[in-house]
Amino acid sequence: MKVLLVEGYQEMSKVAAQLFAQEVRSKADLVLGLATGGTPVGMYAELIRMHQEEGLDFSQATSFNLDEYVGLSSEHPQSYRMYMQENFFGQVNIDPRKTHIPRGDVQDLGAECSRYEQSIVAAGGIDIQVLGIGNNGHIGFNEPGSAPDTRTRVVQLTMSTIEANARYFEAVDEVPTQAISMGIQTIMSAKKIVLLASGVAKAEAVRNMLEGEVTPAVPASLLRSHPDVTVVVDEQAASQLSPATIGGAVTTRK
Numbered sequence: 698m699k700v701l702l703v704e705g706y707q708e709m710s711k712v713a714a715q716l717f718a719q720e721v722r723s724k725a726d727l728v729l730g731l732a733t734g735g736t737p738v739g740m741y742a743e744l745i746r747m748h749q750e751e752g753l754d755f756s757q758a759t760s761f762n763l764d765e766y767v768g769l770s771s772e773h774p775q776s777y778r779m780y781m782q783e784n785f786f787g788q789v790n791i792d793p794r795k796t797h798i799p800r801g802d803v804q805d806l807g808a809e810c811s812r813y814e815q816s817i818v819a820a821g822g823i824d825i826q827v828l829g830i831g832n833n834g835h836i837g838f839n840e841p842g843s844a845p846d847t848r849t850r851v852v853q854l855t856m857s858t859i860e861a862n863a864r865y866f867e868a869v870d871e872v873p874t875q876a877i878s879m880g881i882q883t884i885m886s887a888k889k890i891v892l893l894a895s896g897v898a899k900a901e902a903v904r905n906m907l908e909g910e911v912t913p914a915v916p917a918s919l920l921r922s923h924p925d926v927t928v929v930v931d932e933q934a935a936s937q938l939s940p941a942t943i944g945g946a947v948t949t950r951k
């Protein structure tokens with residue numbers, strides 16, 4: 698794992714956008730793996746700026762999102778489809794037919810999960826996947842205990858995740874309790890992974906991911922066996938790391 702230490706949220710977002718833009722420029726028909734949550738909003742904003750000011754072209758790209766809430770339609774304001782539309786898709790030239798997000802409102806959720814996995818394979822697999830990290834070390838919606846061989850499936854959200862995501866809903870009991878999420882193996886099949894972490898609330902999860910045991914109890918730690926992961930972490934999120942990890946990190950500081 699390569700650790701890139703940056704000053705704060707803004708720099709993290711710029712560095713992440715540059716990593717993505719580099720891939721988009723080198724392969725027009727890139728397959729992007731996308732994430733939601735507060736963390737990647739700044740990266741999407743920077744990619745939109747690059748599209749508008751530098752002509753960064755997404756017209757041939759395909760995207761697959763990590764997850765979607767069960768029970769919310771694509772038009773629901775808190776659905777991840779809506780999030781992506783507002784924060785990214787609606788402002789760049791990606792072909793809407795090539796943007797994929799699981800449907801959380803279908804009757805046969807199992808069939809939807811298999812269909813989703815198959816469409817990732819049919820697209821040739823994910824070239825570059827962006828990830829955030831949950832306070833409990835989850836990636837996508839793979840909560841602690843998720844097995845390394847999991848593929849896209851319906852998952853039960855933990856109380857800590859429901860509480861963390863309640864800020865987007867009117868009340869905690871409106872947060873869905875289940876989601877469709879790419880599995881650990883789906884994520885590990887991406888050729889390149891960029892994980893972003895910002896703020897002190899992520900410091901413990903970041904330490905466990907980088908310095909703790911490699912264990913399904915901390916799903917992000919499983920990424921340590923992937924050959925091409927870059928963790929972009931800001932000073933607050935890195936605040937619990939050991940001097941050895943900090944010393945081995947690449948810093949953008951002059």
Ligand SMILES: N[C@@H]1[C@@H](O)[C@H](O)[C@@H](COP(=O)(O)O)O[C@@H]1O
Pocket residue numbers: 732733734735736737763764828829830831832836837838858862
């Ligand atoms: N499913 C998403 C994850 O993909 C995200 O990484 C995590 C952290 O979110 P945030 O970036 O808002 O801290 O929240 C959600 O649970």
